[in-house]
Amino acid sequence: MPASVIAELLQQHERELLDEWVTAQRLAGIRTDLVDEETVRSNSQELLKLLTVAAAEGLDDLHSAHWTPVKGMLDRLSRSQSRQGFTSSETATFVFSLKEPLFARIQAQCANPVEVLWDASKLLDKLGLYCVESYMGSREAIIREQQESMLELSTPVVELWKGILAIPLIGSLDSNRTQIVMEALLEKIVQTESDLAIIDITGVPTVDTMVAQHLLKTVTAAKLMGAKCIISGIRPQIAATIVHLGVELGDVVTKASLADAFQMALKELNVRLVSATAR
Amino acid sequence: MVDKIPILKMGKYLLLSIQVDMHDQLALDLQEDLTNQIVKHRAKGVLIDISSLEIVDSFIGRMLSHIANVSRILDAKVIVVGMQPAVAITLVELGLSLDGIATALNVEKGMARLEQMVADDELLELARGEERDTSAKAGD
Amino acid sequence: MAKKEILPLKQETDIVLIRQRVRQSAEVAKLGLVSQTKIVTAASEIARNALIYGGGGECVIEDTARNGRSAVHLVITDQGKGIEDINKAMVDGYTSGNGLGLGLSGAKRLVDEFAIESAPGKGTRVELWKWR
Structure with a gap:
């Protein structure tokens, strides 16, 4: 089963995956003006742990309950990044940059890599899109708030x-x-x-x-x-x-x-x- | 649920304050009760406080118009006071402007306005009376 | 979030109850005071129509969301004789009874989305939306 295979991979190679993932993020460019590498690392570690637990329960349905912790974490992260001034692609890159190290592991360890790769790719795409969505949602909320306060400011009685x-x-x-x-x-x-x-x-x-x-x-x-x-x-x-x-x-x-x-x-x-x- | 809205008599005026969410029958009863009281006390003015009303729909709007029209026939002035901004905006959007109903911001201003309207009316009557007197004399 | 409640609409006092429940629902959806008053008034108009012309029915109040904004969703149905010409009924001042003829057209102006379905003998179903 691809689900358990991925969960197993995540668990067994946690350390290496984390190191490679952080490196991938550094190569993609970390906004050092907004965040230090320590935070990136701890965020990555947290997501990796949550991902391991969730992946073991099945990959297909992100709406099912065991994905809630992962979604919650991504939600918090994307929202705070959108308020801090990150771009939407920088926010999504966090998840997408896990692809390279994870795919390399799958290639090396699995008997039928294509099937597992496909599943892992689908999963990370979904999570990345989820990040973008919460990022946009938070942006829209900010715009709405600003609009309202501007309207109030512009109408003194x-x-x-x-x-x-x-x-x-x-x-x-x-x-x-x-x-x-x-x-x-x-x-x-x-x-x-x-x-x-x-x-x-x-x-x-x-x-x-x-x-x-x-x-x-x-x-x-x-x-x-x-x-x-x-x-x-x-x-x-x-x-x-x-x-x-x-x-x-x-x-x-x-x-x-x-x-x-x-x-x-x-x-x-x-x-x-x-x-x-x-x- | 409340089954009657109290109407208070104060001198030449009747006062009532609607403080409950009225169901339709209650509004109809009020309409009838008020008409009877105007006749009974020969009231010159009616003050209706709606500051506690959270909504006025077309039914209550119609009741207010009806009260104003009936009172006019019975020679009593009507003033509606204290309509909330949200209620006023909603009424306008609904398409009801309650034409011909005098309004005031609160009970105090409403009472002053009511007294003014009644006093104006009496002066007018007085002037008309004198006119009649003089014309009657001239006709002699 | 999505809370649904079905209220009966058999007598006049039911309209008062519907108004109160719609007000609560509008507060849950964090609507502004004016929007609250608008949706409550619209509900009152439609409910009275359903009672007087439709012989009563029911009102479904739902706390929900629309395009990411919290919303109040109302569906008021009756099993009465229905409306023959909806377009005519939606015009200001038109009434088949002795009202002011502002119920349907006025209620439509008070809400963000309005839908009506009716046919002679089939009853009437009015759907109202108000969002933040």
């Missing part, structure tokens, strides 16, 4: 006056970002008990139908909660686009500039600003 909030939007808006803006603004309205909120889009280069709809939805949602929204800073091109797109602004209050909107908001709150010199 500021209090201009007791009861008046403003959210200056800068940069292009997609539906995802507009949605986050909307939620942040409405949360802040409740938190600060503000009756008025100014959405300033001076820094927004273009507005498409989706974004216009989202802005409208925000205004309607705020109204449902008992607050009023004013949209300010609509540039001429955007005004033209909104009309062209046929978006019905309905009874949404719009002002040309943030200053105008602020003035109107103060008026709504019955606040009057008087110049100190004009007596």
